[in-house]
Amino acid sequence: MSENKKHSPIIIAMTGASGAPYALRLIQRLAQQNIQLHLLISDAARVVLQQESEFNLSSNLDDMAKEIADFTGVDASLLTCWGNKDWMSPVASGSADMQDMVVVPCSMGSLARIATGASSNLIERATDVMLKERKNLVLVLRETPLSEIHLGHMYNLSKMGVRIIPAMPGFYHQPKSIDDLVDFMVDRILDHLNVDDGANIRWGSKE
Numbered sequence: 001m002s003e004n005k006k007h008s009p010i011i012i013a014m015t016g017a018s019g020a021p022y023a024l025r026l027i028q029r030l031a032q033q034n035i036q037l038h039l040l041i042s043d044a045a046r047v048v049l050q051q052e053s054e055f056n057l058s059s060n061l062d063d064m065a066k067e068i069a070d071f072t073g074v075d076a077s078l079l080t081c082w083g084n085k086d087w088m089s090p091v092a093s094g095s096a097d098m099q100d101m102v103v104v105p106c107s108m109g110s111l112a113r114i115a116t117g118a119s120s121n122l123i124e125r126a127t128d129v130m131l132k133e134r135k136n137l138v139l140v141l142r143e144t145p146l147s148e149i150h151l152g153h154m155y156n157l158s159k160m161g162v163r164i165i166p167a168m169p170g171f172y173h174q175p176k177s178i179d180d181l182v183d184f185m186v187d188r189i190l191d192h193l194n195v196d197d198g199a200n201i202r203w204g205s206k207e
């Protein structure tokens with residue numbers, strides 16, 4: 001949609017929680033809007049990705065971008081992959097002025113390190129930058145049940161303005177497939193990135 005053409009680049013980090021299909025679909029829907037994406041993928045996320053989608057991602061960063069583009073059917077030139085220790089990446093510095101970052105799926109381990117500012121890899125450094133610069137940070141968390149440790153971290157981050165979006169698809173829109181459940185979550189994430197691709201199902205709309 002034309003209104004999204006000038007959307008600034010978005011950082012998408014995948015960590016090792018269950019929910020790789022949410023990330024792949026989010027990448028697809030954002031890239032279809034011609035939005036440039038910076039992709040960060042933890043080692044555990046690769047394992048989960050293979051388990052959940054039988055997608056065996058290469059370790060070479062250029063190949064990685066092409067493989068994700070092929071898998072999702074989008075233009076590879078919109079995707080830039082960064083390594084876990086790629087401190088020269090623009091996402092590592094506040095001066096790059098990135099506006100939006102999503103961690104999807106977000107593991108409890110990454111949650112803890114984000115909440116405590118551990119910054120031991122590029123994902124945590126990038127989230128730390130978003131926090132210090134007061135930019136839009138969205139965490140799509142997944143674990144069940146949740147301990148007081150998890151809940152405490154979520155509460156503290158929420159008080160700082162972080163958008164806590166648990167991967168909890170609803171059933172009130174009568175999903176017919178797993179894709180419908182995935183899109184339910186991706187619709188919610190897109191709302192918090194101010195991206196409207198026209199496919200978002202909204203309660204109360206006539207269609």
Ligand SMILES: Cc1cc2nc3c(=O)[nH]c(=O)nc-3n(C[C@H](O)[C@H](O)[C@H](O)COP(=O)(O)O)c2cc1C
Binds near residue numbers: 016018048106111
């Ligand atoms: C198949 C699979 C599913 C997992 N699901 C979850 C999950 O839903 N939530 C979670 O917090 N950790 C989950 N884990 C464990 C994390 O991957 C593990 O804690 C890892 O250290 C997280 O590292 P990262 O945050 O750097 O990606 C899962 C691991 C595997 C292999």
